[in-house]
Structures are given as structure tokens and as C-alpha cells.
Amino acid sequence: NAGVMQNPRHLVRRRGQEARLRCSPMKGHSHVYWYRQLPEEGLKFMVYLQKENIIDESGMPKERFSAEFPKEGPSILRIQQVVRGDSAAYFCASSPHPNTEAFFGQGTRLTVV
Amino acid sequence: ELKVEQNPLFLSMQEGKNYTIYCNYSTTSDRLYWYRQDPGKSLESLFVLLSNGAVKQEGRLMASLDTKARLSTLHITAAVHDLSATYFCAVDMWKGGSEKLVFGKGTKLTVNP
Numbered sequence: 001n002a003g004v005m006q007n008p009r010h011l012v013r014r015r016g017q018e019a020r021l022r023c024s025p026m027k028g029h030s031h032v033y034w035y036r037q038l039p040e041e042g043l044k045f046m047v048y049l050q051k052e053n054i055i056d057e058s059g060m061p062k063e064r065f066s067a068e069f070p071k072e073g074p075s076i077l078r079i080q081q082v083v084r085g086d087s088a089a090y091f092c093a094s095s096p097h098p099n100t101e102a103f104f105g106q107g108t109r110l111t112v113v
Numbered sequence: 114e115l116k117v118e119q120n121p122l123f124l125s126m127q128e129g130k131n132y133t134i135y136c137n138y139s140t141t142s143d144r145l146y147w148y149r150q151d152p153g154k155s156l157e158s159l160f161v162l163l164s165n166g167a168v169k170q171e172g173r174l175m176a177s178l179d180t181k182a183r184l185s186t187l188h189i190t191a192a193v194h195d196l197s198a199t200y201f202c203a204v205d206m207w208k209g210g211s212e213k214l215v216f217g218k219g220t221k222l223t224v225n226p
Binding site for chain 1: 207219
């Protein structure tokens with residue numbers, strides 16, 4: 001059973017471009033969480049999704065950020081018109097049910113130049 | 114709003130010494146995690162603590178949970194260089210049908226020969 005797969009592992013974008021980060025949960029997991037880690041900081045919750053539904057997006061910036069978890073395919077975190085402050089590591093975690101341990105992917109390290 | 118505080122944030126210790134990292138949190142929770150993160154890497158789950166008085170040990174690391182005091186500790190026994198990493202505690206938070214992990218800022222541990 002493969003773990004949580006994130007791609008790309010590293011992503012470089014110029015200011016103003018779009019960044020798309022992908023997360024394929026573990027097999028049988030229908031709950032996906034996205035977290036952001038700024039340099040030298042802990043992880044901060046962004047969004048919690050189940051298949052085709054956003055359960056909680058209270059940690060998402062109001063503008064430029066969106067997330068989806070379609071019926072088929074990976075979960076996508078999309079950042080439009082990136083700025084330097086978006087540079088961070090973005091981690092995805094998945095779990096089979098709520099209130100069970102979620103497992104983290106390797107992360108995508110976004111650098112905005 | 115749940116707050117999680119770790120201390121110390123930086124810890125430099127010599128091989129063979131013992132030390133404890135503390136994790137305080139502000140509201141009731143059923144689950145607390147300890148993770149290890151190496152530079153540029155993802156999170157490695159070390160311990161999941163589910164109940165008051167829970168104690169778990171793995172090698173030179175031992176974690177405990179006091180839910181009444183809202184305190185968890187990660188004790189390091191006879192440190193070795195390989196334990197150098199950043200350690201995070203994270204508290205599981207349920208609110209309004211949603212679930213998320215709230216992380217401490219991390220303790221950067223350096224074990225010197």
C-alpha cells in the first residue's frame with residue numbers, strides 16, 4: 001500500500017504564476033487535509049476535504065487559494081498569482097475516517113522567485 | 114481557539130544526557146501526537162497518545178500525556194547524534210464537525226558528540 005503521494009516534490013514559480021499541488025491519498029482513504037509549513041515554523045492547517053466536499057477551509061487565505069478533491073483523481077491545492085510569501089512546504093495528509101490518525105505525504109516545497 | 118505551546122524551542126545537548134521537551138495545550142483533546150522532522154523531509158509519526166496517563170516508549174524516546182494538566186512530555190534518554198531533528202507535538206481538535214491538527218512550533222534538537 002503506497003503512502004500518501006504528493007507531486008511535484010519541488011516547484012518553482014515566478015510571481016504572478018499559478019501553482020498546482022497534487023495529493024493522492026493512501027488507498028481507501030477518503031479524508032484529505034492540507035497543511036502549510038513556513039520556514040522554521042510548525043505546520044498550520046489549511047483545509048479539510050472529503051471526496052467532492054470541502055468540510056473546513058477555515059485555514060485557507062480568502063483570496064488566491066482553492067482546494068478540491070474530486071470523485072476521481074488526486075486532491076489539488078491551487079494557488080493563483082503566487083507571491084513570495086507563498087513560498088513554503090505544503091503537506092497533505094489522509095485518513096480513512098475522521099478521528100483516526102492521518103498519514104502525511106512527503107510535501108511539496110514551493111519557491112516563488 | 115486551541116493553542117499548543119512547546120518548550121524549549123531550541124535544545125542543544127551532549128550525547129549521553131537526558132532531557133525533556135514539554136507540550137502544553139489550551140483546551141480538551143482526545144488525541145496528541147509527537148512527530149519528528151528531519152531538514153527538508155516530511156513528518157515521521159513517533160507516538161499517538163489517546164488517554165490520560167498514557168505512556169509510550171520507543172528506543173530512547175518516551176512520551177506521556179496528562180489530560181488534566183493538558184501537558185505532554187517527550188523524554189530523551191542518553192541522547193545520541195541520530196536523534197538530532199525537530200520534534201513537533203500536535204493536538205487533535207474537533208469543532209463543528211471538522212477535525213484538524215494544531216501543531217506546536219517545534220523543538221529543534223541538536224545532539225553534540
